[in-house]
Amino acid sequence: MRSALFSVLGALLLAHDVTAQQSVVVPGFKNTKWVLKSEGGSNYACKCHPGDWCWPTSAQWQQLNASVGGNLHINIPPGAPCYNTFEGPLGTINTYDAAKCAEVTANWNSEQFQVELPTAGLWTYFTNDTCRPTTNPSDTCTLGYYPVMVIMAKTIDHIKAGVNFARTHNLRLIIRNTGHDFLGRSVGWGSLVINTHSFQNIKFHNKYTASCGYKGPAVTLGAGVQAFKVLEQAHALNPPKLMLTGECATVGVAGGLVQGGGHGPLTNFYGFLADTALEFKVITADGYLRTVNERAHPDLFWALRGGGPGAFAVIVEATFKLFDDKPSAGITLDINSAHTTNETLFWEAVRIFHSYSTHFVDNNIYVYYELGAGGLNLHVRPIVGIGKTLAELQAIVQPLFDDLNALGITYDTESHSFNTFYELYNNMFETEVAGNSALTGGWTLAREDVVANHTAVIEAFKKVVAAGSFMVGHMWSAGQNLPRSEWHKSAINPRFRHVVDKLITIVPIGGNAPLADKEEAQHRLTYVVDGALREASPNGCAYINEADPFQPNWQQAFWGTNYPRLQQIKKKYDPEGLFYTVSTPGTERWSQIETGTRLCYKL
Template identity: 45%
Template sequence: MLLPHLLAAASFLIPAVAAGDKTTPLVPRTWNGKKYACKCYYGDACWPSASEWKTLNNTVSGRLVPFIPPEAACHNFFNGTLFTIPTYNAAQCADVTTNYPVEQWINDQDAALMWRSWTNSSCVPTTNPSTPCTPGYYGIYIIRATTKSHVKAGIDFARRHSLRLIIRNTGHDFMGRSTGWGALVINVHGFQSVEFTSSYRGPKKEPYTGSAVTIAAGVQGRALLRLAAAQTPPVTLLTGECPTVSVAGGFVQGGGHGPLTTIFGFAADNVLSFDVVTAAGTYLTANAHQNADLFYALRGGGPGTYAVVVSATFKTFPDVPSAGATLYINSTLTNSSTVFWEGVRIFHGFANELIDAGLYTLYSLGPQMLRVKPFVAYNQTATQLDAVLAPMRAKLEAAGVPFTMAPASGYGTFLGLYLDLFDDERAGAPLLTGGWMFGRRDIAERNDAIVEAMKVALSPRADLVDKGYMVGHIFGPGHGVSKAKGAEAAVNPRFREASDLLLYNLPLPADSSIAQEDDIQDLLSNTVDRAMMRAAPDGLAYINEANPYMEDWQTHFWGPKVYPKLKKLKREWDPEGLFYSISTPGTEEWHVIEYGERLCKKL
């Protein structure tokens, strides 16, 4: 077997720490003249011995594997941290090349990430097998976990040896939290159980007794909605607009918005209970009546921050007839930039009205291209949706803006709408992402300024004209949310008065250098982010879809009232900092040094 062979080889190189539960001290290190205390990495004296890795493998039923990127099949060799091995396989390379942009394929890999800028793009599909393939910022070992005992074993091992630990689910991760150089990775995508109930029975004090579903960590949105619609009677629930997002993972831990958010709030507003493994390796249930402080933190307080969620229970709702519509303004209709942007201004100016009518709206915005797909009207007819959109149509027509908007379509179920109108995203492109959510007052009073900021995101510099790209989500997370004591999720209160979450992407050059990446990051932070903030001062940032390096992320993500609570809970539930996710509560003292490699505390 490959694993014991490699571990045996490694054991000749690296001394072992003593067995037992005592935590290995952090490793002293100096970088750029500053002193740090770092997690334990391969090459350090504290790195676990081959026999200790073998024991871990036995504990997790042989589910510990050394990381080899699937892209290695296109290269003659994988030059890994632990070993160099021949990897070229023409058939496998063809499969990888075909599937590299396919989101579900990425999700199903051990550790691959959808946005490869966070992996250092150091091993990609190629037609030249002699090019190097190295690990980049990926981990060293993967635990393909399928039980909570596997998760506990990984947590205990990482804590005992002071290893960097990564929790990876689908790799749908704009901010690089699902990967980390030299880490032990626990992959929870194998958790796939689903159990529905028509009458939820929680703790005795729990007032909610309606329908619910308990889902394991790896269950993805589209598959879950299909199962929900097959119930008698059919039900639905909060999922992401992207069909492959896992609902019980970082989605709900960051808040979780989707097509039903305007009606029912965030996923974090609708979760009833979590089953978790803590940083201490303890199995716990967290809900409004048991471990209520942890329950609060897990509902929007930051993904991968307080504990590992292995399953969660959510409210479900009737799957009812719904309506959808689309709108297009693009270069096939007009080549006039002035006319195009007037169309964007008119469309975006209706955001508050769309929300007040109960709608969710997803749109994409690129060079001379506005694609609104779809407008979603849950529990409304096509006639009702057309009536909501009529004032927008009239205003576009009066302004002389050419557009394509067919009459709204009615669907027998919300699932039918979702399957027809929501698309998978494409994976693989090297890019950086930022995001800003506009407040209702921003849109009502400053819509023109917001549109000007969108132009900056599209063309932030003379050498990047029309190179940006945006995706917007118009929803109202303040609608349909309980005001009862203890019901509030750990999200920024400004969300409840916000209307449009805009994501903006800037491309990285192929095989970009550190200097080039720093340049684009600086442009994102100091040009595009600042333009959005100036245009919409009532806005905020969404923890799962933003620039992790933005100034004062604590305030932008959570606000001055929520953030101190979460930082305190982080210290209580993870005092040693076992779980690290960039720009989440309590991470201020941790830094990734040596150009994206070691995770360390500054001394």
């Protein structure tokens, strides 16, 4: 079956064919199709992008399309139906469609709507925001940093074909299953995307026997399965089961989440999602399908468990441990300008709240909170007691309320109990939105720093909010109940085992802002906002899925003592850097030059 690629848009590809030139040999790489560039006094060997002599011809794209069953498409930004024309790198086409524009505009902030699109990034900063929905069709719509081509993969062979094509033609390759990413890893200028969201298989195992010796309940998930779907089906089992997922229900479980680590409400009990992984089926950079576990390719298995999202292979499916669901209880807490406009009083309330972080995690309590969004605003929703009655949770939380009462500040609170954590998850965690543009950073607070100098932590919080940022906090301990003998079996930074609070910092800014404004915002995030948190908790670390990729010493911040081993594994399984995502193992000499566009290797 022929795709739309070779109807209206096929002529664009044909017209865009470039006469082949002599191949360029770059020392250290087998591939000879490199484009040589210079910038800032340095020389670079770059991937092939539209307009380059090595960009595939229309005949080669047609051959790829045939090999993927007609599932290759030229990518058009999701906002394009609101514009008269889309001015893409392969030509200009008419795109205005009033009905589709209305649909995109109405659903722009819906995570699930964005997930189902071919190449949308849920947060738009790294797309360059050049084609957002508009009410003025005569505005300009360009591709920005969205990918050029996309394979909507339906089979393993489709993924293999895409991997082999990108490797042969030296293209920038992006792997996307949901686009649920703060750091722009699901998009990339001049790239080919392999979209794996159609891999929706779910298989439950009553007694799974793993290579690591585990025997117990498990679930095998396709790469595109989202948290809400597997949790719903696990809840329907008898008895109901749980798996470790993030607090956000729309995230894809068997993709970037597990490769980055994967923390959530069950982390106090079982560590990271990566700690619960039993086996992967992956396609490596050589185009081969491999089963990876503690016996088969154990080094790659270790790296895939937290060693860097999109860095080592394409995950086709993954198998994880399942756990019994339990009755649970939750409490909310809100302190904002409706309760006080006195900054001194507000920040003292924040200090009191956060001083209970070690108390909460020591009692296996998970806490999700937001601080600073909209000014004087502490929004805690929820404080979670898994396996606890409401009375037990209230007894743990009551000292906090006693201290707030003694301070004389008012607040709002609610308490609820549920038969299962799944029911709490659906009722007390708030729905997140997509379509916003911001820079994302973050840091973790080590127990020893919170205990030794909590005053410095709160002063850092004040600096974060004063700098125009806000925070999202997650109180948990990834080493609380996971046996110490298990800690080294995943690539997770060892420092995470001593964390009591993982923070996300957000600096709002448009992706289409002037370059000078972007540079100022990035500097503010790296050195003012996150700099304050690093100074307050020198024994903390950073979480690769929710942190500033441009922070100093990112290798140590993300992986600590595990980094040298990850570098070696990357070189073994992906020697030419086919799988690139920013600030992951082995990317030290890779840069996006020419204003963040061309992906190149510094010579």
